[in-house]
Amino acid sequence: MHSLRFRLMSAALLAGALIAPPAAADDLEKAFDRVFQIKPAPAGGLPPGTVLPGGVLPANPAPGAVVPYGNGFEARLAGVANATHGRIGVAAVDLSNGKGISVMGDQPFPMASTVKVAIVATFLDGVDQGKFRLTDRFPIMMPMPSRPGSGPAPQREGPIYSATQLIDMTIIHSNNHATDALLAAIGGPRAVDHWLRKAGVSGMRIDRDIATLVRDDGMVNPATTIDLRDSTTPQAMATLLAGLYQGQWLSAGSRAVLLSAMSRCATGTHRIRGLLPNDAIVGHKTGTLNNTSSDVGIIRTADGRNIAIAIYVTGQGSKPGRDSRIASIARTVYEGYQPQLTAMRDSGATIAR
Template identity: 55%
Template sequence: MNRTAPSSARAALCLLAGLGLIGAAPQGHAQSFEEFISGDNGAILDGREKIRSMPPVLRQQLVSIAAADRGRIGVAALDLTTGASVSILGEQAFPMASTSKIAIAATFLAGVDAGRYRLQDRYPLQIPVASRPFDGPVAPVKPGMQVAAERLIELMITRSDNSATDAMLKAVGGPKAVTEWLRNAGLSRQRIDRDIATLVRDDGEFDPVTVVDERDSTPPEEMVALIAGLYQGKWLSPESRDLLVNTMTRTVTGSRRIKAGLPSGSRFGHKTGTLNNTASDVGFVELPDGRVIVMAIYVTGQGGRPQRDQRIAQITRVLYDGFTESRFAALATAQTQN
């Protein structure tokens, strides 16, 4: 477990390192963020070639995101056609909160593909029992009604139901089993350490703005890698892949996050996460030309939940506009024709 409480200076250094600034300036010259973002190494969006002319709106958004005193923000996005990508603090650990439910569902579906489970199998909901925070390593729960696995997946993804999630988690063997599946999938840092009942009961132990608690966390880049692999059918059968991807398109939580940042009528699928002083939204978006963008946005601080939701929506729109910009469209066309 790695928990550090960075000072403002350390947070700034972490930000600059995440943006690739440290080491880019000539020896003896300390670049400002604006100098970096305007220079050759400031192309946050890149495909097969570096984009040297950054749209003003995107630059303004990135400068705003760089205000570390408001709270850490991690962003990663990937164009599945061209390989163009975005990463801002994409290698730092952020609280997954309920975005972890994607990995839990994937672990169960991989078990279905292997013949260990069936979607018709029924499991009891895991209902939290009142207990004091931090009173033992695992929060007490009691079994509830029996629900079919396919319905549990629907509840945990579309409505972020915690009791359904813990039913699935228990079925696959607990947090260690999900983390093991992630490791076998090649994701080395995304991890699940606690069930949802314990995570919620003990929420608030650390402030994610200033403390990096690696329990139940992921770098945004690894969440993008997970969703991209699932979308592309990398680890699941076509049937299991379609079930999970289609379920994500029916998510009803987080209407002010990714959904609010997209043009009306956009086709997308996502999973939200919310805990003390942090909010997140991760998923995929289909662009008008048929390309698919996978994105993961993790926000801490910013003043309150409405402000965090607004930041996610703003970042989503910047990403959407950036990836639909003509240079990316040209890359997609060239990739299709080759």
């Protein structure tokens, strides 16, 4: 285990209360900035897809600056992300000032259903290019019986839904059949990989559709073995989330569709959200496969901070054990970026849920 500081663009993710998007793209942009008190990005900004050495995006307001943490933040995070009972990867950054921290943030982990963020983003890029419309209708893809490891899983077409419905099913409820419908529409895993390469996101790759991924689940133990197929580093996922919010790759309208769905995610109540105070707001996407659980997204704190976070956990004895570890890591990150909470904890005071 090692700890590595990294920096991301100062931006925020999370649609919060914006469940029904405003009518115009400009209104969407202003609404997000108003809700999360975000300063607009500098005029022009960086070219789309800009990636610094190490695969991370630069931070505002002081690109290249390394900001000391203090208060034992790194030591506490290293403690709760201890990999004794399985590999654990974490990447987090305060989007208001670029303070970043990670544990095994540059190692590959199974994406599981967190890959659905990239799949939906690729589809929405197609919407922006005029290839699709959100009102277009596609059949969900139903897996058919096949032998594990025998190549792509055969699928048949099922009921038909609009693209908007499929996106909500994919992100909010993590519906695998809806995800494969979007994946089939854009041209399969290679199309997502191509979009990621075009965007300049390194450290993330898509190899299989969800039906094949689920069918072959369990053939590799992610707690002891790194399988590069359908994997990401925590830093790569954080980079993807930051760029999507900043509008590097999607229009404001398409960005809002994705962020609104993440703000309404119905899975993983015991993960990132599990130990956070009730006034913290979370927009996220979970992932679960054999011996691995994950949760990625943005935490909005009570004092107005926005923390991007990607947590990938393997092992820990059970799914509840992995969920509990994710919740503890998220709480540690939440407190670590707020010195007043750290002081309260060290004094023995009870911090309200």
